[in-house]
Amino acid sequence: MASYSFLGVTVSFIFIITYAFANDTLHFPKDFLLGTATASYQIEGAWNESGKGESIWDEYTHNRPNFIRDHSTGDVACDSYHKYKEDVQLLSNLKVDFYRFSISWPRVLPTGYANVINREGINYYKNLINELLAKGIEPFVTLYHWDHPEIFEKMGGWTNEMMVEWISDYARVIFKELGPKVKYFITINEAAVFCDEGYGRNDKAPGKNLGSTGKYLCMHNALKAHAKIYHIYDEEFRKPGDKIGIDAACSGAIAKHLNDTTAIDLHFQFHCGWAVHPIFSKTGDYPEVMKTHIAENSRLDGYPRSLLPKFSPTWVNYIKGTSDFFALNHYTSVRVETVPREEGQRWYQFSGVKESLDPSWPGSASSWLKVVPQGFREIINKIAKEYDNPPLYIMENGFSDECCTSDHSRISYLHSYIKAMLLAIYEDGCNVKGYTIWSFLDNFEWLAGYTERFGLVYVNFTDSQRTRTPKLSFNWYKHIIETRKLTSTFDSPTVINVA
Template identity: 55%
Template sequence: MKFNLSFVLLITFIKDIHGEHCEKGWPFPQDFLIGAASAAYQVEGGWNASGKGENNWDWFTHNKPWMIADQSNGDVACDSFHKYKKDVAIMKDIGFDFYRFSISWSRIFPTGFANDISKDGIKYYHDLIHELRSKGLEPFVTIYHWDHPQVLEQMGGWINEMMVDWFTDFSKIVFQEFGPKVKYFVTINEPSSFCYGGYGGTSKAPAWNLPLNAEYLCMHNVLKAHAKAYHMYYEKFRSTQNGIIGIALPCNHYFHKNEEDSITPDIAFQYDCGWMANPIFSKDGDYPKIMRERIDENSRIQGWPRSRLPKFTQTEVEYIRGTSDYFGLNHYTSYIAVPVQKEVNKGWANDRGFYQIVDPKWPVSASSWLRVVPEGFGGILRKITKEYGNTPIYVLENGYSDTGSLNDLDRINYYYSYLKEMLLAIKDGCNVKSYAAWSIMDNYEWTEGYNAHFGLLQVDFNDARRKRTYKNSAHWFKNLLQSRTLLPVQNCTNNN
């Protein structure tokens, strides 16, 4: 492949935040894994190819297009269903160690259930995994990244406790078919995103918009489904496959508004990250104590016969606790947590007792929710380590959105500043084992449609061939992966 795009890296003396001079840059630890990530609905296309069934995002985008910023859908997306060999060749050329991708549930179970398994769907992922391994890339497989058969959504989706068994049935086939060639599994990606956005709000499918109730039921079932799949893997597959399995959690970092307030940022962490992480990674398990106390109190004040935050039995607490071989972290941005004073005989505001704001000085991206706050990345890595001990941390998503420029210096600066903070956190004792850039290419960004560009590769969505073009950030990563060293960025230019 020939590309006209090039860039220039100038190495200078820099002074890091610890006051040390770094002449040759920051080397990555030995055996540290660097990869790129995607998700099935966002890149595959082929929405009804080879007998694939309809999933919840197919239905949502076809029937409620007004809820997508540009009224688009993922019917074709990047067409990776047909172009996976080209994509793997590009990742090989850049030099990535692994590719994190997800399995389309409805491509494997076209009717939604385990009594009808698609041979064509199975073959597609076997072919993709074979292509990756033949090019020296490790497949990092996410079992569920927000897309499930629409028939399951019609039956209640993640609000229905039967989803625990349905997800376990799907996971079993994934382990049986692909486990012999896969070392790394993620059960479920970002449960709070689809529980809040899909069931408690309108920013994700199915947009039920039942806040302060449905999201708690959703998460309760997600945690049980994750644990059941984890135990199944260990009982039936690990002795022969020798893989590791975990869950990917989106965790923001929270700063205080006032220096004397050391409490609110921790409360925000417990609601944002601990809600998902505490039942799995903490010593005692279960939901964070602060959540239990405040939501129970609000439920009583509001006249509910029981708490809106469901309760695990002690058996369930023990069953869920410890069900992850690593802490899978997706991190993009940070917020400032501001406390809300509780009034006598009234509930905690929004069940939380705080709200979040951003510092207007933080640089913006093309996504309204994403501000550039690199110190927050180091902060969340240290917070996870402090809360949950020395568990290995696999960074499975981190990235920046813009409007699509090939000369994407802002993206390069984002990656440099965030990677530097990660390496500083490793130096401080955080047990970080991998890093995945989101995303390998511009793709379908859910309700943002094709307006937000996160890719290292530009994809021409007006071209039927979905032409891929290297951005400067792709060349920057290629240089980084050749040297395995994070070098100071001075300039990136497009020399045509």
């Protein structure tokens, strides 16, 4: 029951009578927001049109085609650059409260620098925002979803502290041009993912494969950049009611062995806490256990200092508190277990935790994505407990399959995860304010290319017109948005073609 209110039992009782009905219907709280999301490189196409510059994903897909499962690129993708009006009409038919999309940095600043502004690029986003607002749809705008200008990568990208200045200059342009009509901004999407997979390894652009040194340096600069962007917005552009935050990817953790709460906590601190503890904790800075473990391993490996960079007290204070809400991306969970360690020996994978997947968990088209709704409830509760129950917006949650519009498995997944979220709200007292399905359209799914589909709308990538067809899940979600409730059954409605 609720544990975050001084009203105690009274609040718990109110929660019970609010949502518990004979037919097991769960209603969404008042003013709860329901939406869907995309990202610029994954849907826009028009990679070299209308003055756009080259992004790191343009470079990565063009020069490393063997890294992409079907050797595809985002050159055309869903062609949303040309078809945005059709997309907004679909969103209107879906009746979403908001649409989360991202800005392509090289589309608006083709040289990367703020001295050259591409008016065609800026106008594309202005037109998209105007179209959304005309349909009563709130834009949630992400400034950075992994596609910075290639010119900056040649100078080190996120391993160069100058990225803090470059992206701040870019953010100021966006706030000036688009801010007057936007109430919600997200600074950076999933820094832990692109730092680990793009700089620590080569599984995402730019594919630097620099190991732990690269990924920790990347995050260090990303956190500084986020904080600077927040302060610019707060001091120069914020309007009454505006909100800005950072987006973190946090998976759930299920203990492999009964009562191994240590493994659950360590997993959280080294994955989610790494990206958000400096912002949301009362003390700021990286989690203490991270600093300790990484320093010990670094010393044992002969390094003269920890591989985890150190924030100065000034930076700790500058970063702390720089988010109006917690934006969470969550898809799945892992099974965790503590790895025994002898004194003087290295910590396993720094954290001292081994991850695995439970073979009993249902799967998806993505090898990493298993259906574990209890992990969703667990991570929502963990965030609430760690960071004083902040306003929480689920900014991505979704399921992959390989084809088709009859996507019953997606509906089943979404139903179970939304139910877990609502139970976290009503039974656990978690402060969740909104929910977003990834994704609105089938799109370019990074290294999977077009072989994995997350969309509520089917896109025919072999058709030059990129024909869109709403799936069963589209109509199922539309019904939920219209009724503002989740029933115990999830029968799929008939597919409806929407022009």
